[in-house]
Amino acid sequence: MSLATFRLFVPFSELLAAIIGTIYFYKYKNSPLKYFLYILWYIVLTEFTGWYAADKDVLGFFDKEGRHYNLWMYNLLYSIFYPIVLTIYLRSIHQLSYKKWIKLFIFFYIIISIINWSFIQSFKYEWSELPDVIGSLFLAISIIFYFMELLKSDKTFIYHKKLLFWISIGLLIFHVGTIPFNIEVTHYALLKGIHNLFLIIWILALIMYLIFTFGFIWSDKEAIE
Protein backbone atom coordinates (compact mmCIF):
# COMPACT_ATOMS: atom_id res chain seq x y z
CA MET A 1 0.00 0.00 0.00
CA SER A 2 1.38 3.40 -0.98
CA LEU A 3 1.65 6.37 1.36
CA ALA A 4 -0.95 8.28 -0.66
CA THR A 5 -3.46 5.42 -0.26
CA PHE A 6 -2.83 5.21 3.48
CA ARG A 7 -3.33 8.99 3.72
CA LEU A 8 -6.89 8.48 2.40
CA PHE A 9 -7.84 6.50 5.51
CA VAL A 10 -7.40 9.54 7.77
CA PRO A 11 -10.19 11.84 6.45
CA PHE A 12 -12.55 8.87 6.25
CA SER A 13 -11.77 7.85 9.83
CA GLU A 14 -12.57 11.45 10.85
CA LEU A 15 -15.82 11.29 8.91
CA LEU A 16 -16.68 7.93 10.53
CA ALA A 17 -16.04 9.34 14.03
CA ALA A 18 -18.19 12.42 13.26
CA ILE A 19 -21.07 10.30 11.87
CA ILE A 20 -21.00 7.85 14.81
CA GLY A 21 -20.72 10.82 17.20
CA THR A 22 -23.83 12.33 15.60
CA ILE A 23 -25.77 9.05 15.85
CA TYR A 24 -24.93 8.79 19.59
CA PHE A 25 -25.33 12.53 20.23
CA TYR A 26 -28.30 11.82 22.55
CA LYS A 27 -25.83 10.31 25.06
CA TYR A 28 -23.94 13.55 25.66
CA LYS A 29 -26.09 16.38 24.29
CA ASN A 30 -26.54 17.84 27.80
CA SER A 31 -22.84 17.76 28.70
CA PRO A 32 -19.89 19.98 27.60
CA LEU A 33 -18.91 17.13 25.26
CA LYS A 34 -21.48 18.37 22.75
CA TYR A 35 -18.85 20.95 21.68
CA PHE A 36 -16.54 18.08 20.83
CA LEU A 37 -18.92 16.90 18.11
CA TYR A 38 -19.06 20.42 16.61
CA ILE A 39 -15.26 20.59 16.48
CA LEU A 40 -15.14 17.06 15.01
CA TRP A 41 -17.37 18.15 12.12
CA TYR A 42 -15.23 21.25 11.66
CA ILE A 43 -12.14 18.98 11.42
CA VAL A 44 -13.93 16.89 8.73
CA LEU A 45 -14.87 20.05 6.82
CA THR A 46 -11.28 21.37 6.98
CA GLU A 47 -9.81 18.02 5.96
CA PHE A 48 -12.03 17.57 2.88
CA THR A 49 -11.79 21.25 1.86
CA GLY A 50 -8.00 21.12 2.33
CA TRP A 51 -7.84 17.97 0.25
CA TYR A 52 -9.86 19.58 -2.55
CA ALA A 53 -7.78 22.78 -2.33
CA ALA A 54 -4.51 20.81 -2.62
CA ASP A 55 -5.83 18.77 -5.53
CA LYS A 56 -7.17 21.72 -7.54
CA ASP A 57 -4.65 24.35 -6.38
CA VAL A 58 -7.45 26.59 -5.14
CA LEU A 59 -8.39 28.33 -1.87
CA GLY A 60 -4.70 28.68 -0.98
CA PHE A 61 -1.65 30.83 -1.53
CA PHE A 62 1.30 30.49 -3.92
CA ASP A 63 4.90 31.24 -2.89
CA LYS A 64 7.58 32.76 -5.15
CA GLU A 65 8.47 29.32 -6.56
CA GLY A 66 4.83 28.68 -7.46
CA ARG A 67 4.19 26.11 -4.70
CA HIS A 68 0.59 25.98 -3.48
CA TYR A 69 -0.08 26.22 0.26
CA ASN A 70 -3.40 25.55 2.03
CA LEU A 71 -1.89 25.61 5.52
CA TRP A 72 -4.03 28.58 6.62
CA MET A 73 -7.01 26.17 6.90
CA TYR A 74 -5.18 23.86 9.31
CA ASN A 75 -3.64 26.76 11.25
CA LEU A 76 -7.12 28.26 11.68
CA LEU A 77 -8.46 24.87 12.76
CA TYR A 78 -5.81 24.45 15.47
CA SER A 79 -6.26 28.06 16.64
CA ILE A 80 -9.90 27.15 17.40
CA PHE A 81 -9.42 23.48 18.35
CA TYR A 82 -7.23 23.89 21.45
CA PRO A 83 -9.30 26.62 23.21
CA ILE A 84 -12.52 24.62 22.61
CA VAL A 85 -11.12 21.29 23.82
CA LEU A 86 -9.52 22.97 26.84
CA THR A 87 -12.92 24.58 27.57
CA ILE A 88 -14.51 21.09 27.54
CA TYR A 89 -12.03 20.01 30.25
CA LEU A 90 -12.57 23.27 32.12
CA ARG A 91 -16.31 22.56 32.27
CA SER A 92 -15.92 18.84 33.02
CA ILE A 93 -13.46 19.24 35.92
CA HIS A 94 -14.81 20.45 39.27
CA GLN A 95 -11.70 21.08 41.38
CA LEU A 96 -11.07 24.83 41.54
CA SER A 97 -7.24 24.70 41.44
CA TYR A 98 -7.33 22.62 38.24
CA LYS A 99 -9.93 24.97 36.73
CA LYS A 100 -7.66 27.97 37.41
CA TRP A 101 -4.77 26.28 35.64
CA ILE A 102 -6.91 25.39 32.60
CA LYS A 103 -8.17 29.00 32.38
CA LEU A 104 -4.52 30.12 32.37
CA PHE A 105 -3.72 27.55 29.64
CA ILE A 106 -6.51 28.90 27.42
CA PHE A 107 -5.39 32.48 28.00
CA PHE A 108 -1.70 31.73 27.31
CA TYR A 109 -2.51 29.60 24.26
CA ILE A 110 -4.44 32.49 22.69
CA ILE A 111 -1.67 34.99 23.54
CA ILE A 112 1.08 32.66 22.22
CA SER A 113 -0.92 32.07 19.00
CA ILE A 114 -1.41 35.81 18.44
CA ILE A 115 2.32 36.53 19.03
CA ASN A 116 3.36 33.56 16.85
CA TRP A 117 1.18 34.48 13.87
CA SER A 118 1.94 38.19 14.17
CA PHE A 119 5.73 38.13 14.63
CA ILE A 120 7.27 34.64 14.33
CA GLN A 121 5.57 32.45 11.71
CA SER A 122 3.60 33.04 8.53
CA PHE A 123 -0.05 31.97 8.88
CA LYS A 124 -0.25 31.31 5.13
CA TYR A 125 2.99 29.45 4.44
CA GLU A 126 4.10 27.71 7.63
CA TRP A 127 2.83 24.81 9.70
CA SER A 128 1.95 25.83 13.24
CA GLU A 129 4.94 24.84 15.39
CA LEU A 130 5.04 26.69 18.71
CA PRO A 131 1.23 26.99 19.23
CA ASP A 132 0.80 23.32 18.33
CA VAL A 133 3.50 22.09 20.73
CA ILE A 134 2.30 24.41 23.53
CA GLY A 135 -1.36 23.50 22.86
CA SER A 136 -0.50 19.76 22.98
CA LEU A 137 1.34 20.20 26.29
CA PHE A 138 -1.53 22.22 27.81
CA LEU A 139 -4.01 19.62 26.59
CA ALA A 140 -1.94 16.73 28.02
CA ILE A 141 -1.72 18.47 31.42
CA SER A 142 -5.50 19.15 31.39
CA ILE A 143 -6.13 15.46 30.64
CA ILE A 144 -3.84 14.50 33.54
CA PHE A 145 -5.91 16.86 35.77
CA TYR A 146 -9.06 15.05 34.61
CA PHE A 147 -7.52 11.64 35.40
CA MET A 148 -6.34 12.88 38.82
CA GLU A 149 -9.81 14.17 39.64
CA LEU A 150 -11.32 10.81 38.68
CA LEU A 151 -8.79 9.01 40.90
CA LYS A 152 -9.38 11.36 43.85
CA SER A 153 -13.15 11.08 43.61
CA ASP A 154 -14.78 8.99 46.35
CA LYS A 155 -17.50 7.81 43.99
CA THR A 156 -17.41 4.40 42.35
CA PHE A 157 -17.98 4.49 38.60
CA ILE A 158 -16.99 2.52 35.54
CA TYR A 159 -14.38 4.79 33.99
CA HIS A 160 -14.38 2.95 30.65
CA LYS A 161 -18.08 3.77 30.21
CA LYS A 162 -17.31 7.51 30.26
CA LEU A 163 -17.06 9.18 26.86
CA LEU A 164 -14.55 11.79 28.07
CA PHE A 165 -12.22 8.97 29.15
CA TRP A 166 -12.05 7.62 25.57
CA ILE A 167 -11.76 11.11 24.08
CA SER A 168 -8.90 11.81 26.53
CA ILE A 169 -7.08 8.61 25.53
CA GLY A 170 -7.38 9.43 21.82
CA LEU A 171 -6.25 13.03 22.32
CA LEU A 172 -3.32 12.00 24.54
CA ILE A 173 -1.99 9.41 22.09
CA PHE A 174 -2.22 11.75 19.09
CA HIS A 175 -1.22 15.08 20.60
CA VAL A 176 1.59 13.82 22.85
CA GLY A 177 2.82 11.42 20.16
CA THR A 178 3.08 14.16 17.55
CA ILE A 179 4.97 16.68 19.72
CA PRO A 180 8.41 15.44 18.50
CA PHE A 181 7.14 15.63 14.91
CA ASN A 182 5.78 19.15 15.27
CA ILE A 183 8.98 20.66 16.68
CA GLU A 184 10.73 22.40 13.79
CA VAL A 185 8.44 20.71 11.22
CA THR A 186 8.55 23.73 8.87
CA HIS A 187 12.35 23.43 8.59
CA TYR A 188 12.54 19.77 7.64
CA ALA A 189 9.19 19.36 5.82
CA LEU A 190 10.81 20.25 2.51
CA LEU A 191 13.76 17.84 2.88
CA LYS A 192 13.86 15.28 0.09
CA GLY A 193 12.29 11.93 1.09
CA ILE A 194 11.11 13.21 4.48
CA HIS A 195 7.45 12.67 3.58
CA ASN A 196 7.60 9.06 4.81
CA LEU A 197 7.73 10.60 8.28
CA PHE A 198 4.18 11.89 7.86
CA LEU A 199 3.17 8.25 8.27
CA ILE A 200 3.61 8.74 12.05
CA ILE A 201 0.98 11.51 12.06
CA TRP A 202 -1.43 9.52 9.89
CA ILE A 203 -1.13 6.31 11.94
CA LEU A 204 -1.64 8.22 15.21
CA ALA A 205 -4.57 10.18 13.71
CA LEU A 206 -6.17 6.95 12.52
CA ILE A 207 -5.79 5.39 16.00
CA MET A 208 -7.23 8.55 17.62
CA TYR A 209 -10.36 8.68 15.43
CA LEU A 210 -10.96 4.94 15.86
CA ILE A 211 -10.73 5.40 19.65
CA PHE A 212 -13.27 8.29 19.43
CA THR A 213 -15.59 6.08 17.35
CA PHE A 214 -15.31 3.24 19.85
CA GLY A 215 -15.90 5.68 22.74
CA PHE A 216 -19.11 7.05 21.17
CA ILE A 217 -20.47 3.50 20.82
CA TRP A 218 -19.22 2.00 24.10
CA SER A 219 -19.89 4.86 26.54
CA ASP A 220 -22.99 5.27 28.68
CA LYS A 221 -25.31 8.27 28.59
CA GLU A 222 -23.77 11.28 30.37
CA ALA A 223 -25.51 12.60 33.48
CA ILE A 224 -27.41 15.90 33.00
CA GLU A 225 -25.47 18.88 34.43
Place this chain on the structure above:
Amino acid sequence: MEQERVTLIIIITTIIVLVFTIAMIVLFAIFQHLKNKLLIDNKTLRDIIKNKLSSFDI
Protein backbone atom coordinates in the same frame (compact mmCIF):
# COMPACT_ATOMS: atom_id res chain seq x y z
CA MET B 1 22.12 12.27 5.43
CA GLU B 2 20.27 15.05 7.23
CA GLN B 3 16.97 13.43 6.28
CA GLU B 4 18.06 10.11 7.86
CA ARG B 5 19.22 11.87 11.05
CA VAL B 6 15.96 13.82 11.39
CA THR B 7 13.87 10.70 10.70
CA LEU B 8 15.75 8.66 13.31
CA ILE B 9 15.51 11.36 16.00
CA ILE B 10 11.78 11.86 15.44
CA ILE B 11 10.99 8.13 15.39
CA ILE B 12 12.93 7.46 18.60
CA THR B 13 11.45 10.42 20.52
CA THR B 14 7.94 9.54 19.29
CA ILE B 15 8.33 5.95 20.51
CA ILE B 16 9.61 7.17 23.91
CA VAL B 17 6.72 9.63 24.47
CA LEU B 18 4.17 7.06 23.30
CA VAL B 19 5.53 4.44 25.70
CA PHE B 20 5.24 6.93 28.59
CA THR B 21 1.71 7.96 27.52
CA ILE B 22 0.47 4.37 27.25
CA ALA B 23 2.12 3.48 30.58
CA MET B 24 0.31 6.43 32.21
CA ILE B 25 -3.05 5.30 30.79
CA VAL B 26 -2.47 1.72 31.99
CA LEU B 27 -1.47 2.96 35.47
CA PHE B 28 -4.59 5.12 35.61
CA ALA B 29 -6.78 2.12 34.69
CA ILE B 30 -5.09 -0.07 37.37
CA PHE B 31 -5.39 2.59 40.12
CA GLN B 32 -9.00 3.36 39.18
CA HIS B 33 -9.85 -0.33 39.29
CA LEU B 34 -8.15 -0.73 42.70
CA LYS B 35 -9.91 2.39 44.04
CA ASN B 36 -13.31 1.13 42.92
CA LYS B 37 -12.60 -2.26 44.53
CA LEU B 38 -11.50 -0.63 47.81
CA LEU B 39 -14.54 1.66 47.89
CA ILE B 40 -16.90 -1.28 47.31
CA ASP B 41 -15.09 -3.39 49.99
CA ASN B 42 -15.24 -0.46 52.43
CA LYS B 43 -18.94 -0.07 51.79
CA THR B 44 -19.48 -3.78 52.45
CA LEU B 45 -17.41 -3.51 55.65
CA ARG B 46 -19.40 -0.45 56.74
CA ASP B 47 -22.65 -2.32 56.10
CA ILE B 48 -21.45 -5.33 58.17
CA ILE B 49 -20.41 -3.07 61.09
CA LYS B 50 -23.71 -1.20 60.90
CA ASN B 51 -25.65 -4.48 61.00
CA LYS B 52 -23.57 -5.79 63.91
CA LEU B 53 -24.06 -2.56 65.86
CA SER B 54 -27.80 -2.66 65.32
CA SER B 55 -27.87 -6.31 66.54
CA PHE B 56 -25.95 -5.22 69.68
CA ASP B 57 -28.58 -2.55 70.26
CA ILE B 58 -31.22 -5.22 70.23
